[in-house]
Amino acid sequence: MRSSLLRGVAQDHADLIASFEPFATHPFTPAAAPLAQLHELWNEDKHRVVTATSAAIGALQGTSYVKTPLNPKDVQVIPVRDVVGVHEAWSFWGTPLDGHPVVEVRITASGPKPEMQLKGKSIAGLCVLDREPLNYVIAGMGSVVERLLIAFRRADAGT
Numbered sequence: 001m002r003s004s005l006l007r008g009v010a011q012d013h014a015d016l017i018a019s020f021e022p023f024a025t026h027p028f029t030p031a032a033a034p035l036a037q038l039h040e041l042w043n044e045d046k047h048r049v050v051t052a053t054s055a056a057i058g059a060l061q062g063t064s065y066v067k068t069p070l071n072p073k074d075v076q077v078i079p080v081r082d083v084v085g086v087h088e089a090w091s092f093w094g095t096p097l098d099g100h101p102v103v104e105v106r107i108t109a110s111g112p113k114p115e116m117q118l119k120g121k122s123i124a125g126l127c128v129l130d131r132e133p134l135n136y137v138i139a140g141m142g143s144v145v146e147r148l149l150i151a152f153r154r155a156d157a158g159t
Contacts, residue, residue, distance in 0.1 A: 016155055020148050034140035041137075066133060067092055070103060075120035082111030
């Protein structure tokens with residue numbers, strides 16, 4: 001059955017649109033499809049504005065975080081006191097919560113009060129929906145929209 005949203009749209013164009021729908025591009029995980037993520041963001045953000053803040057939320061249900069290796073080109077982890085070795089360092093992407101780490105470093109301590117310093121520049125990231133960094137989600141959405149526009153141009157040109 002044809003959606004009332006497509007009333008007046010030529011059948012070949014409606015078929016083209018259907019081929020990009022999440023159930024067609026991601027049959028086993030339709031919510032992971034870029035257009036499904038765009039739809040979810042659109043519905044959630046219709047009446048809100050994203051605001052950067054230095055405050056944090058005390059508690060939130062269903063919060064997800066992604067832990068990624070800290071890029072040494074961007075941020076240096078420098079031992080200050082009581083640290084023999086730095087083994088690994090990670091940054092976190094997700095909804096900021098009170099007490100949740102922004103950076104985590106695995107070290108070997110040489111004394112009772114190990115202290116580290118971070119030097120460089122880093123950007124705090126936001127995760128969207130299913131633990132994907134926001135920039136990846138937006139890039140995926142843009143790619144799908146671009147492919148859809150190209151497909152419409154070809155259909156209109158008869159190629």
